[in-house]
Amino acid sequence: MYNDLEILNNLENNILNKDEIAFLLKSKNSDIIFKRADEIRKKYLGEEVHLRGIIEFSNYCKRQCLYCGIQGQNSKIKRYRMSVNEIIETAKTSLPFNYKTVVLQSGEDNYYTDDMICEIVREIKKMGFVITLSIGEKTYEQYERYKNAGAERYLLKHETSDTQLYNTLNPNMSFQKRIECQKNLKKLGYEVGSGIMIGLPTQTIESIANDIIFFKKMDYDMIGISPFIPHPDTILGESDIPALELIKKVVAITRIVTKDTNLPVTTAFSTLNNARGREEMLQVGANVIMPNITPVKYKMKYELYPDKACLTEVAFQCKGCLEARIKSIGRCVSTNYGFRNKER
Numbered sequence: 464m465y466n467d468l469e470i471l472n473n474l475e476n477n478i479l480n481k482d483e484i485a486f487l488l489k490s491k492n493s494d495i496i497f498k499r500a501d502e503i504r505k506k507y508l509g510e511e512v513h514l515r516g517i518i519e520f521s522n523y524c525k526r527q528c529l530y531c532g533i534q535g536q537n538s539k540i541k542r543y544r545m546s547v548n549e550i551i552e553t554a555k556t557s558l559p560f561n562y563k564t565v566v567l568q569s570g571e572d573n574y575y576t577d578d579m580i581c582e583i584v585r586e587i588k589k590m591g592f593v594i595t596l597s598i599g600e601k602t603y604e605q606y607e608r609y610k611n612a613g614a615e616r617y618l619l620k621h622e623t624s625d626t627q628l629y630n631t632l633n634p635n636m637s638f639q640k641r642i643e644c645q646k647n648l649k650k651l652g653y654e655v656g657s658g659i660m661i662g663l664p665t666q667t668i669e670s671i672a673n674d675i676i677f678f679k680k681m682d683y684d685m686i687g688i689s690p691f692i693p694h695p696d697t698i699l700g701e702s703d704i705p706a707l708e709l710i711k712k713v714v715a716i717t718r719i720v721t722k723d724t725n726l727p728v729t730t731a732f733s734t735l736n737n738a739r740g741r742e743e744m745l746q747v748g749a750n751v752i753m754p755n756i757t758p759v760k761y762k763m764k765y766e767l768y769p770d771k772a773c774l775t776e777v778a779f780q781c782k783g784c785l786e787a788r789i790k791s792i793g794r795c796v797s798t799n800y801g802f803r804n805k806e807r
């Protein structure tokens with residue numbers, strides 16, 4: 464018979480067993496899991512919360528991911544693209560907020576040439592930001608060009624470690640290719656972020672336990688754990704929304720297992736619990752928040768799922784709100800770049 468405390472000790476000592484993790488994910492003793500995760504976060508990362516401003520610069524996408532509201536075949540969505548100048552100017556207007564990182568995210572949109580991406584990266588880097596790109600699957604050479612232009616982090620979630628589920632949810636894509644891209648990014652010296660969604664159709668607790676073991680094996684620098692929120696204009700629109708408690712447990716166990724990895728409060732989690740979601744996630748292991756600095760007229764259209772949190776708030780409102788939330792739980796906003804476990 465399994466015992467929660469014994470399993471927690473095993474995880475802390477890097478003894479990872481799928482059945483034990485699955486037992487914890489089903490356990491009713493959430494509080495002891497959350498407490499352990501919070502202690503480990505404090506031990507390895509202290510009280511700092513890193514704020515990373517995200518610009519969602521295009522919702523055009525050539526992919527057909529079944530879960531995603533901006534997938535290429537959704538004809539109901541209004542598409543937009545920000546120009547190179549608009550993207551650079553948006554980063555510039557966020558300078559007073561003192562966010563140390565700008566995350567540039569889009570659908571997989573071939574409109575932007577490598578020259579355009581490199582120009583955006585170079586110009587924003589000159590402002591003193593660290594740049595995270597999240598623009599999908601590219602070749603090794605393309606990643607290399609962006610790196611040489613100054614990008615230092617890349618976010619490419621694999622969504623699930625269940626190969627068959629991944630291949631079903633992402634037509635014409637392959638799990639192997641996704642992981643190969645992550646490995647290429649690592650080889651090039653990027654900090655690599657990945658992540659999963661919880662609540663995907665047919666996903667089991669055992670599969671999520673495997674996801675957590677996979678995180679450890681891949682040694683990601685950042686891991687985003689997010690609920691799958693069905694979008695009504697997709698084929699999965701009728702799916703159920705996962706329990707928030709389960710998502711918190713996955714974050715907490717991921718913190719215990721990975722120790723010093725950066726774990727963001729995902730926007731999808733905040734969307735499902737706008738009142739207290741950020742504070743709750745920060746108290747079960749998370750240490751990063753990504754305020755949305757996309758101009759309001761565009762951010763409403765980056766509809767991965769419906770009713771996304773804070774859609775009508777302009778950037779400076781987000782900044783004030785987040786700082787107050789962080790202080791209310793005794794934490795502080797970081798003034799450093801938030802590289803994983805080390806400052807450069």
Ligand code: SAM
Binds near residue numbers: 530532569691
């Ligand atoms: N194209 C890039 C890529 O594939 O990595 C970045 C953009 S993609 C829209 C960003 C993330 O949105 C995906 O990795 C996925 O986890 C998340 N996402 C898409 N649809 C979602 C949904 N219905 N619920 C929650 N998250 C979703």
